[in-house]
Amino acid sequence: MKITNIGAQIVRLPYANDGGKREIAGRPATTLDILLVRLDTDDGLTGWGEAFGHAVIPATRSALETLVAPLLLGRDAADIESLMQDLSQRLHIFGRNGPVVYALSGVDIALWDLAGKRAGLPLYRLLGGAARADVSVYASLLRYGEPGAVARNAREAARRGYRDIKLHEITEPAVRAAREALGPQPKLMVDTNCPWTVSRAKEMARALAPLALTWLEEPVWPPEDHEGLAGVRREGVPIAAGENAAGLHDFRHLFEAGALDIAQPSVTKVGGITEERKIIALAQEFGVRPVPHCAYFGPGFLASLHLVATLPEDTPLERLFLDLEATLFPGFTDPVNGRIPVPERPGLGSDPDPAVLARYGDSAQ
Numbered sequence: 001m002k003i004t005n006i007g008a009q010i011v012r013l014p015y016a017n018d019g020g021k022r023e024i025a026g027r028p029a030t031t032l033d034i035l036l037v038r039l040d041t042d043d044g045l046t047g048w049g050e051a052f053g054h055a056v057i058p059a060t061r062s063a064l065e066t067l068v069a070p071l072l073l074g075r076d077a078a079d080i081e082s083l084m085q086d087l088s089q090r091l092h093i094f095g096r097n098g099p100v101v102y103a104l105s106g107v108d109i110a111l112w113d114l115a116g117k118r119a120g121l122p123l124y125r126l127l128g129g130a131a132r133a134d135v136s137v138y139a140s141l142l143r144y145g146e147p148g149a150v151a152r153n154a155r156e157a158a159r160r161g162y163r164d165i166k167l168h169e170i171t172e173p174a175v176r177a178a179r180e181a182l183g184p185q186p187k188l189m190v191d192t193n194c195p196w197t198v199s200r201a202k203e204m205a206r207a208l209a210p211l212a213l214t215w216l217e218e219p220v221w222p223p224e225d226h227e228g229l230a231g232v233r234r235e236g237v238p239i240a241a242g243e244n245a246a247g248l249h250d251f252r253h254l255f256e257a258g259a260l261d262i263a264q265p266s267v268t269k270v271g272g273i274t275e276e277r278k279i280i281a282l283a284q285e286f287g288v289r290p291v292p293h294c295a296y297f298g299p300g301f302l303a304s305l306h307l308v309a310t311l312p313e314d315t316p317l318e319r320l321f322l323d324l325e326a327t328l329f330p331g332f333t334d335p336v337n338g339r340i341p342v343p344e345r346p347g348l349g350s351d352p353d354p355a356v357l358a359r360y361g362d363s364a365q
Contacts, residue, residue: 051106108272
């Protein structure tokens with residue numbers, strides 16, 4: 001199963017936005033942008049992956065096309081572990097986190113899609129997963145800033161059947177507005193995206209403690225301050241982090257520092273399914289609950305869905321709370337009553353909708 005072609009395609013999906021900020025990394029954001037990775041093999045199969053993503057797509061795409069692709073052509077797609085090890089080692093000089101690793105993540109996901117298709121098995125079964133027909137999904141709200149918008153969107157998420165809701169707010173009034181709008185249920189999490197010093201994060205943890213958070217996510221800048229994060233955790237609020245961690249060894253240090261209650265590896269950033277499986281196993285060894293990060297709607301979403309389906313307990317999968325104009329995978333990214341079915345077709349279980357690719361895609365083969 002030799003790789004004969006590597007392609008990249010950007011898909012830009014417009015979405016409705018009820019009060020959320022329309023910028024990311026200082027750039028206007030009116031679409032949800034996805035970087036697809038396509039691998040074709042000499043036995044006629046095609047595998048799909050997703051590389052992070054959003055505003056960094058130009059850099060990730062360049063890394064894929066100029067650094068990764070030349071090393072992939074003609075290689076055996078079946079030996080995923082050794083192939084990814086070789087690529088990671090040969091490219092390590094260009095960074096152990098960032099666009100090169102994001103590109104490798106997309107390749108790895110596509111390789112696993114190919115492996116499942118070749119075996120005739122859905123990915124979660126190929127990985128030895130639990131027999132679970134569907135998984136729970138939590139609504140990951142945008143950052144609104146204004147308490148009224150936070151309350152309005154939290155209520156709407158609950159009305160749609162979400163039993164777990166995550167905010168991206170950084171003020172106590174905004175978080176309180178959601179809790180008051182929801183009552184004691186659904187469960188409430190807060191992702192702050194690394195805004196505070198350790199001392200300020202401790203103050204905020206104490207301020208938010210009465211609001212009964214399921215977890216407080218990434219409260220400390222920089223995210224590499226694992227000891228500081230452990231200090232915040234000692235304030236008594238469960239701590240989640242990991243979407244910015246640089247692979248297995250970074251997670252090991254987080255665990256050894258006692259920084260986490262919830263580990264959040266991100267499949268399109270950390271090195272793909274191969275690396276994420278290792279991180280999940282290590283988290284379980286340390287008694288830390290793995291709950292993968294998943295701010296995606298491409299193959300990264302399906303990969304995360306399959307990975308969650310392999311976990312022994314019903315683990316909630318993140319789903320950004322926005323209404324897309326179109327979806328690449330009808331039936332697998334729009335939850336019903338807070339749950340999404342696990343695909344049963346081989347590989348990831350669904351290829352991108354060609355009509356959506358034609359309308360919203362910008363391809364380069």
